[in-house]
Structure formats: C-alpha cells, structure tokens
Amino acid sequence: MDTDAVIIGGGVAGISCALEMARLGIQSVVLERAPFLGGHAALFPCKATDSCQRCGACLLVDLHVRLASEEQAVCLPRTAVQDITCENDRFTLMVAQRPQRVHPDHCDHCGNCLEACPEPGAIIASPRDGKLSINEDVCLYFRDGSCKQCAQACYAHAIDLSTADRSMSVSGRAVVLATGFRTFDPHDAPRFGYGRIPGVVSAKELDEALQQGNFSPPRPNGQTSSVAFIQCVGSRDLRTGHDYCSQVCCGYAMRLARLLKHRFPGTEPTMFYMDLQTFDRDFENRLREAAREVRLVRSIPAAVLQGEDGRPILAYQDVDDNRATESFDLVVLSVGISPDPEVEPLARVLGLQPTRDGFVSAPGDGNPRGIFAAGAVQGPRTIAESAMDGVRSACRVADYLRSPNQRDHA
C-alpha cells in the first residue's frame, strides 16, 4: 500500500492530522492498534452539566464523521507496526492487521455472544456506537482454541474466529507518530490503596463507567454520598518518577466532580489538591462557580486506609497543619498522563529523541527527515490541544513534502 504519509495512532491527534492532510491534498494511512479509533477520548463521557464543560470529548465524533467520508485517508484498525525501514526518503512499514472478527453488517447487536462468552473482556463494544469486537489477548479461542461459544451463539453468523492475521507493507514519504499516552497505573502509587481497598477507583475507571452508563453512586439516590478526588496521582511526584504536571487532571477531576453532582445531586465531592491548575479561559469565574459545588482542600493525602466499616479513610494534613482523617464512600484517583512504554522502541527506530520525562520530543525541521510527532506522545495535552497539534503536524508534513528536494522524489 503506497501513500504520502503514514500516521501511527488513530486517536484525536492522528485523525485530526489525517483530515487536515486530506484537506491539503495529501493522502494518508492511519494505523490503529485497537479495534476502534479514537484512543482515550472515545472512553470519556460528555461532561456537560447545564452547559458544556469544554472537555472536548465530542470533538471525536466530528472527526469520525468527517473521516468516514474522506477518501484521501485510509484507516486500518487492529493494525500493529512490526518493522520500519527507510530508503531514499521513503519509509516502508511492515504491519500486521488482525481481521475484523465480528462483521458489522451482519451483527444485529442481539447480545447472544456476550451472554455466551465465558471470559469477561473477550468481546468488547465500541464505546461510541456499541459495535462489537473480539479481544484476542483475552479470548480463550486465541489462548488455546478451547472455546467457540460466541460463534456458535451467533445466529447471524457474524463472528469469524478462524481468519488469520494479514501482513502487509505500507509505505509513505512521511511518518507521523501519534500514539498518545498511557494513563498512570495507580498500582504504582500503593499508598492510595488502589486495588486493595474497595471504593478506591481511578478517574479513568469512573470516566468509562459513566460513558457506558453503568456507574451508580455508592449510596442510593436521596442519600448523600461523599466522593473524594485525589489530584496529582502520578504527577508532580518524584516518588513515581513523574517530575511534571499532567496538565489535564485538575480540569477533568473538576468536570467529573461537577458531573457527578449534576447527575446524582446527593453527591458531595471533595477535591484534594496541591495547586489548582488553570484549565479554562474563564478560569477565575469557573472556579468560583465550581467552589460552590466542590469542597476544595489543599492537601494531598499521605495515605488511604481502610476503615472498620470497609470504607476508605483519607489521612491528610488539614489547613491548620493538623493530622486529619476522613472517610469517604468513594475515592477517585486523578491519574496523570504517562509515556507509553510500548512506543519507546518505535520512537527509537524512527530516531525521535526521548524527553527528560520519557515522552517523544517534537522533531525540529527535517531532523530526522520525514518523521513527525503529533499529540500527547509528546507530553500531556488536552483533547482540543491534541486536535490542534494534529492539524499542525499535517501542516508540517505538507511543508516537508512540498520542499524542493522532496518534490524530486515524488
């Protein structure tokens, strides 16, 4: 498959980049590891209360719709890069694409396969439109061939487990690395009790539960439930090796807190923070508004413990510097943005330098030639900033491809 530019990663930055390139008359192929495009943004719910909270997650739907009707951009989901070579300023990527095992035209979403499947997480639904897909890393068939229950349960014959992966090569004159980030794994900050104490969740889990509509407040409606948000989990913390601010967490935690309060009026959110970061253009007024709904405590808890009633207890220093303990029904860890360790070898092959924090440094003009980066692979960014960055990378690619010595190769 020959194209102008190959984009690795089909999240907000990657899709924005592909669409802008298409507008500028540049063909592209987007390679996405996951079955669904959209990356993290696809997992976030709309956080609007009475008005838009400007999280930007809905931008993705626009991008999806535009991409679907764009002929210049080809998307290959379920595709992993295996090797990259470069010759005469032309890059050739060897990729492996997993087949689409649940055929969308045949599947009528009856849910029989989900009921039949014995392994949780083996059949996953697109967060956006519920389209189903098999996760080969979990599915028993791909582990030992022992189970075909979904295929047997599907009366529409939409499930095909047997087709093998397809290897192919994709070549282009530019490569854009837009692989995004990992959310910080809260197991790596054990003092917050994640995975040990019931009622301690990561903000990512809360986001996903809200998006899928299966979040229920810890106490029935009508009763108050106390929810604590702990900021800077995996950010601004040398103990976790993360010597940077993740930039997005104050914003998303505040939006989540207000969303919970809006949807479940009994929620009493408290936010434990170090410094509240400015996340909105009209931040001063927005903060004043938010402070009426969210209790703000300037202290990062030293530890989360389990109380006798099973609920999590936060131990922290209060404003008067006294040791305080307080129990909550739910503790949400505002996990930060981490570099994706799986991207590191790829970045190295492409000759992109790692930053001090382990992200990929934005390449300067033409060095290395034809290699670009877009979005949060370069460090923390909001959804809107990633979209802007994708567009920017497309502009840079266009400049590069139009540069005189490139035209000779074309």
Next chain:
Amino acid sequence: MNDKPIDSRFLTGRSIPQDRDLSRVLVVGGAPGAAALAQRISGHGFEVVLLGPGDGIPPGSSVTVMPHGVLAELEGFVGAFTAVIHNHGQESRESVGLVVAAPPARVIPQFDRYGIGPSDRIISLTDLECRLRGQSPIGPISGDRPHIAFLCGLAGESDPLAFSRLFNVIEHMHAQEPTTRIAVFTSQVKVAGPGLELRYRQCRERGVLFFKFDDGFPVCEETDNGVRITFVEPILGRETELTAAMLVVDELHQPSPALAPLLEAIPASVTFRPFARPDSTRFPTVQTPKAGIFAAGPARGSLSLDVEEAEFDVLVSALSSANLAPAPRTFPGPPAIDRDKCAFCLTCVRICPHGAMGFHTIAQADPASCFRCGICVSECPMGAISLAPPGTAANVENPLEDAAEPALSGHIVAFLCARSAELARQDARLSASPSFKPVIVPCAGSVRTEQILDAFAGHAGGVLVAGCHPGNCASVQGTLLARERAQAIARFLTEAGYDSQRLLFTTLAANSRTDLVIAAETLRSRIRGSAGTLGGPQQ
C-alpha cells in the same frame, strides 16, 4: 449611551461583494512572533499588511509594515474586507481578503488589586524583565543578601505563562547572583506547561521560598529601606515580617483592546469579547465564527508560547489553503431571500452569528461566509429567508411535510441538530419509525415556531427539540435561541389550554447517545401519561 451616532454602515448598506481577492492579508500584529508570522505568510505568495512592529522583516519584502498602525474599523466579507487604519494621525483604507488577529496580550499589572502603587521599589514583572535585559538599572538593591519578593496570582487567578516568566527572571537573577534571596507569595503555582514543574522544584532547591495563601495576601508597605511585607505564615500560622529590597507585582494577561474594531465584524463576539473566538471546543484551531478572520495567541485565549507557535503554523496553512468554496456543510444553501417578503428590518443582519448577512435594498446573504445554520430563517419575522433556493428539491425550509405524514396519534417528531443530536441518534441506532420521526436540522436555533406547531397540528404526540449544550453550539447562540423559543411555545401552549409537557427541549452532545434515548423515553412516557394528542380543548 444614547448620543452614539447611528452606525454609518447602516445608512450606506453592506453589499455582498461581486469580486473577491484572497491574495492580500491584514495582520493585526504585535504579539511576539507576529512579524515572523507576517513574513511566513508573505512567503506563501500573499501580500501582507502588518500593523505593529516588523522586526526582522527585510525592506523590499511583500510585507507592508505599519509599526504604529492601528485598526480603526473593519467591514466586509471574506475576500473583500475594508480596513480603516490610523497611522500617525493619517487615515487610510486597505482592501484585504483575509484578516489575522495576532496582537500581544494586554498585560495588566495588579498594583491596584494589591492596594500598592508602583515606585522605584515596587515594580511590575515587565519592569523587572526590562531591567534584567539591561534596558534600565536593576533598582535600589543593596545590603547583604537582599530579599526580592514577588506577588503572583494572589489578586486574581494566574496562569502558566506568568509562572514561566517568573521562573525566567528568578533563574536569570540567580545566574547573576546565586545568593539573592527570593520569596514568592502566591496562591496556586501554575505548572501546567512543559518543564514548569521541574523549574519550580529547581527554584525551591536553590532556596526560593514559596508562600501559598488560600485567601488574602500579605500587607505590603514601602519604608525608607525597603518594602515591609507582613503576613501570617501559611504553614506555621505565625505572624511574620520580611523586608524586601524590591517587590515585584504580577500581571494579568488579557486579549488586546486593539481587537475591538475587528470584533465588531464578528457579530457573535458580543458573547465572548474581548476574545476573538468563543471558549468552545467547536473552534479548536484558528478559525473564528466569521469566515476570513483568523486568530492566534492571546486573542484566542492561548497563554503559552508553545501553543502560540502551533497556532501560527496552523494559521499559515489555513491561509494558504483558504478558498472561497465553502466547506461542505450539513445543508445545501446558500440562504435565499424572498424579495417580496423582505421588510428590510435587518433582523438577520443583527442575528447572524457568522456575520454573513449584508443588505442593499433587501437583505442579502454572503454564500462564502454563511455557515448554513439557518438561524436567520427562524428569526426572520417575515419568513422571507430559506436555506435552499426556492424551487429546489432539497427543501429544508419545511421538512415537516414529510415528517408529519402519515397522521398518527402519539408519534414523536424530533428536531435534531445535525452536529450533535443527529450524530447521537446514529450511534444509538435510533432509526426513523412511524412512532419516531427525526427531522435533521442544521442547528436547533433554526427550528421555527411554526414548524413545532405544525408538528402538533399534524397530530404529533410530542415534539422533541435537541440541540447542543450551551457553550458547544457551532453557531454560538443557536442553542440558546432554540431554548428561548421552546420556552415561549410552552408558555403559549399552556395559555391556550394545551399540555406543554408534550414539547421537550433538551441539549446533548454528539457522544452521548444515551441522553437522546432518555429524552425520547421521557417524552414517550409523558405522551402515555396524558390522554389524547395534546390534551386541552377537544380536538
């Protein structure tokens, strides 16, 4: 207020241009990098008029630099703007096709909010930057290891740009004199920018003291030998006093007032001034609601040099690929105005969020600026505007002719904004059926009162109007207009003895398909809950 003369534009008319030229660009500059931006734009074959300093632009380039030029008035449409420029007391007119807003941030020192006046010892951050650059003496610093104190973000919320500047000067001073003692009085340390957390930590490691206040700020008094700062130490809770040789006061960053004449050309800007674009993710890059006007940097609300650089890149590309064929929109257009019906009230000119309406003897729409939102269609008191030209098949003016048939009691007619609710409907696989009739509209604000009443007259059991969340409308005010209209119709229905619960207005996002399903269910249960089609007087 009342002695304001009538805007001359309303007397002379504002015709839709016949000829357009995209090759001239006006850059309202001044921001750091704006001169380089102008030069880059000219490198793409444009003739550029730059208002503001043109440092580094070689003579003989195709950039006309007016270092003291001030934009006084901007008028027109993409491809045919007229800019009135004041330069050294001279007034000139420039015809340009595209306009770029890249003025510097308005930097407002916070002396007043701290209740202290500027003096030789009490200076702003900009003053200190100038002094450190060697442009003027650093000030009355003497004695053994003098203290320099900073107030930052105590009177109003600060931002990463202010802290980046603060760290710059601290690093600079420590490089010159490592023993300088520095105290920073702040509320929230804003480190949400590349490398800022590291620099914050390095400052502390070098002995810079950061005092964080949850509310209030220290009392500062100028004395003979310095500035006395009295405060309750936030951690120990003790009354503390410190005499600083110099006190540096922070600044707020706001968009430049030089934008005002430009904002006049973007009617929707009344809701987001002094910025040049709404604080909305619908405008993720350099576009403004008005075609042909672009904004970058502080004018957009970006307060980071990295972001500004990205915006400049995007801007150059947006200009060089700007063309007059409007991007594919949701609905065919452009708006057609019925000459016989137009009463020349100019409601459309005032209401159009995109500044796409002009007028000569009747109202006129500029097809290159029109966003096809249809707000003018619904707001025109004479019903003189339709989005598709009259007589074409794509008649969006009255999509209900199909939607209300066949007459079926109890069905829902759902007016769905194409940018949000309709996308949610597709994801929810909520397809059209005899009991659910979606009518796709370009903006909830385009739904006319008659359309809703017609739906009821066509025996709809309920009418759903679903638009974007306020703050997320691509036509800025569309969803608010729709809400107002729905409320007015509900009052009208109640007055007339009908059940106003049968009309449901809701806002939702493209990625919240469940919200649409819930809204439809809510309306359905309301219909079930009351007998007959609309209740009230017997039908």
